[in-house]
Amino acid sequence: MxxxxxxxxxxxxxxxxxxxxxxxxxxxxxxxxxxxxxxxxxxxxxxxxxxxxxxxxxxxxxxxxxxxxxxxxxxxxxxxxxxxxxxxxxxxxxxxxxxxxxxxxxxxxxxxxxxxxxxxxxxxxxxxxxxxxxxxxxxxxxxxxxxxDHLKKAGTITGVRSDNGNVSIHVNGFLRGVVLYVSADTEIVTEDGRALKPEDLKLGMEVEATHAEVMTMSLPPHTAAKRIVVKNSLPDRVLGTAGELQSVTADSDGTLRVELKGERLSEHAFDNVVLRVTDQTEIVSTDGNTLLSPKDLKQGARVYAFYSPMLTKSLPPIGAAEKIVVEPSE
Missing domain, CATH: 3.30.457.10 (Copper amine oxidase-like, N-terminal domain)
Incomplete structure (x- = not known):
């Protein structure tokens, strides 16, 4: 293209x-x-x-x-x-x-x-x-x-929905993303060819999907998934929150902390959470799945954050960020 x-x-x-x-x-x-x-x-x-x-x-x-x-x-x-x-x-x-x-x-x-x-x-x-x-x-x-090339989408699963057994996944957020409907005809595999089921698709996974030609004109567009290749995954039971960064601060040891307020993406997640950003935290953009650095995390940015369920009992709870997906500013 x-x-x-x-x-x-x-x-x-x-x-x-x-x-x-x-x-x-x-x-x-x-x-x-x-x-x-x-x-x-x-x-x-x-x-x-x-x-x-x-x-x-x-x-x-x-x-x-x-x-x-x-x-x-x-x-x-x-x-x-x-x-x-x-x-x-x-x-x-x-x-x-x-x-x-x-x-x-x-x-x-x-x-x-x-x-x-x-x-x-x-x-x-x-x-x-x-x-x-x-x-x-x-x-x-x-x-x-x-x-x-026209019918492929690569990026991060930023949303998973199951309604009466009908599964759909949201890849790459709102502005650059797509909603893919998974059916019995959708082939789901790992990079080494191991077959997966729709219920194996989880938040934060990096995927490459081939989809149907016809798409809705909505934002994000909706279409049917023909094939989904899972390239890597986050730890089991990862939680997710989508929203706006309220603050970005550094601890005395240089560890970055971000406060996120928005909407929970999974059942046991939180609408408001503080996350530590470490050298193990993966940070990518929804625009081309480009790798970013902690300095790209700015107050006011819209992000999709995936984090460990091991959280403090404080309000808001504090935990460790596994992956942060950043929406472009426009």
């Missing part, structure tokens, strides 16, 4: 018809052509690299229909509409505006008419049609192999 980050991507629009029914056509211009594969099969029309917009444009109808979308022309609005299940949107030549759920989204590029065909930014396929894309040299891949 990194290969397309420098490209602004826009989706193909169908040809706009003139009042007398003739197809409109744009003047030809020198462009770089790219081959297109959708779910592993080549389509007849090629994509182009639009030098003016510095973006890859793909032919709407062939790409959309190859993905199972219905494509229709709305003559009254001069837009090409696409629909598949709950996904509906449209593209209009010359306008950078695309319906996405209940909002109008800008993708940074406009659909164009070229030689009688409508082309749209590749980002439309990725962001509006919810289909992974990749660009490598003169090749555009839609779906299929492009899905491998």
């Amino acid at each position: 990194n290969k397309i980050q420098t490209l602004t991507m826009t989706f193909l629009t169908v040809a706009v018809l003139t009042a007398n029914g003739a197809g409109a056509a744009a003047a030809p211009e020198p462009v770089r052509s790219l081959s297109v594969q959708v779910n592993g099969k080549a389509i007849q029309q090629q994509a182009i690299f639009d030098n003016q917009q510095q973006t890859v444009l793909v032919p709407l109808r062939q790409v959309a229909e190859s993905l199972g979308f219905a494509v229709t022309w709305n003559e009254s609005r001069n837009v090409a509409e696409i629909q598949k299940g709950t996904i509906w949107s449209y593209a209009k030549a010359g306008e950078d505006g695309y319906p996405d759920a209940n909002v109008m989204k800008k993708l940074g590029a406009k659909p164009r008419l070229l030689n009688g065909s409508t082309y749209v930014p590749l980002a439309f396929v990725r962001d509006i049609m919810k289909t992974p894309v990749a660009v490598s040299g003169d090749d555009v891949t839609v779906g299929g192999a492009a899905a491998d």
Whole structure:
């Protein structure tokens, strides 16, 4: 996916018809052509690299229909509409505006008419049609192999919920996270291939998950887990609290203490707790699972803290932090 980050991507629009029914056509211009594969099969029309917009444009109808979308022309609005299940949107030549759920989204590029065909930014396929894309040299891949990186999430389990036997896990918190629904079809294994059960998924575990293509547009998004690999775990019976750091202080021996107030993540945890941060405490960010240091713990930061059940009987109780996961500031 990194290969397309420098490209602004826009989706193909169908040809706009003139009042007398003739197809409109744009003047030809020198462009770089790219081959297109959708779910592993080549389509007849090629994509182009639009030098003016510095973006890859793909032919709407062939790409959309190859993905199972219905494509229709709305003559009254001069837009090409696409629909598949709950996904509906449209593209209009010359306008950078695309319906996405209940909002109008800008993708940074406009659909164009070229030689009688409508082309749209590749980002439309990725962001509006919810289909992974990749660009490598003169090749555009839609779906299929492009899905491998697009459909993976790595990070820390920051929430576990079980409702009548239905298990879901929250990975990487709120701003950068995802809620994964675990079913009988979800494969759960350790890195060395040992099979696990849904009830083995615990707070603080580092996991890498492969999930379904379709995700809700909520924050965080929700989707189904296909495969979960547990990379490492915390000690049994670890407790968890999510909230805001009220204070960050150092003891006389240099040991850092943080006071956390928020919401308990497990049954016997606390809404308000003071935790000692030692050289054994793992500190990571929800943004890319980046390793952090104690100096990155600031008052006001939102964190997910996992700690030993061995706590003092004081109010708030005091214990040792096993792992702290830090949300980005924005």
